[in-house]
Amino acid sequence: MVGTGAADMVLQGEKSPEYIDSMLRKLFHRLLDALPSQCLVCRAWPSLSVCEDCVGRFAQPRQRCRTCALALAPGLQQCGHCVSNPPPLDHCLAAVSYEYPWSRLILDYKFQQQSGRASAFAMLLRHAPWVEPALEDADLVLPMPLSAARLQMRGFNQALLLARQLAPERTQAQLLLRIRDTPPQSSLRRAERLDSLSNAFAVDPLRQHCVKGARLVLVDDVMTSGATLFAAARVLRAAGAAHITGLVIARTE
Numbered sequence: 001m002v003g004t005g006a007a008d009m010v011l012q013g014e015k016s017p018e019y020i021d022s023m024l025r026k027l028f029h030r031l032l033d034a035l036p037s038q039c040l041v042c043r044a045w046p047s048l049s050v051c052e053d054c055v056g057r058f059a060q061p062r063q064r065c066r067t068c069a070l071a072l073a074p075g076l077q078q079c080g081h082c083v084s085n086p087p088p089l090d091h092c093l094a095a096v097s098y099e100y101p102w103s104r105l106i107l108d109y110k111f112q113q114q115s116g117r118a119s120a121f122a123m124l125l126r127h128a129p130w131v132e133p134a135l136e137d138a139d140l141v142l143p144m145p146l147s148a149a150r151l152q153m154r155g156f157n158q159a160l161l162l163a164r165q166l167a168p169e170r171t172q173a174q175l176l177l178r179i180r181d182t183p184p185q186s187s188l189r190r191a192e193r194l195d196s197l198s199n200a201f202a203v204d205p206l207r208q209h210c211v212k213g214a215r216l217v218l219v220d221d222v223m224t225s226g227a228t229l230f231a232a233a234r235v236l237r238a239a240g241a242a243h244i245t246g247l248v249i250a251r252t253e
Helices: 002-012 017-032 052-058 081-084 102-111 115-127 131-137 148-154 158-168 191-198 205-211 227-238
Strands: 090-099 140-143 176-178 202-203 217-225 241-250
Touching: 052 115, 090 115, 090 131, 102 241, 115 131, 115 158, 115 205, 115 241, 131 241, 140 148, 140 158, 158 217, 176 227, 202 205, 202 227, 217 227, 227 241
Parallel strands: 090 241, 140 217, 217 241
Antiparallel strands: 176 202
């Protein structure tokens, strides 16, 4: 019945192509989620993409810095570096630490054409404390953009797929732009990372009004030093964003 309804709307022209595309994409992912699958971690069958046992074993919530998501000792709210050098993020959330088994799964997701894992990572994020409230409060969800060269090489933007899984109606893929390619951040020292990201991002000048006064969630897959997220957040802050939350699957320690 759902498929017939979607087809009727297309034939009748009652909705825009973008609306139909969004509805069909959501239906497709719901059908996939309903099918039995194998746990990506322990290979249990049938299971969710990441079974409850593996979430309980490998994705226990940790105390993290509220502005850079670095793991902290219990009772602390912010790391020393963020206290002395406040980052441009109001809040930063990570589902897990960048370690086994998530590091392997994320690398396969990005570099082995495993784009279907976006739904599993979205589920993992939704299990993390404060993620659902952050998404509900957001006016817009922005994926970290890739340069044209990186996008052509990889074939997809992993942050965009993740954002669409988390909040399809509020995801804006063309508002935050990557206007300069940079070397992989993992290959650079911190000072080099900061320098390489200078003027790497921009807000679409025709859409700056969408940013002014908005509550934003900025989505990426992995956070290392935070240089990339911070550089993008500064651009959004300069464009008038009222509140910016960084949201990543994993944070290095």
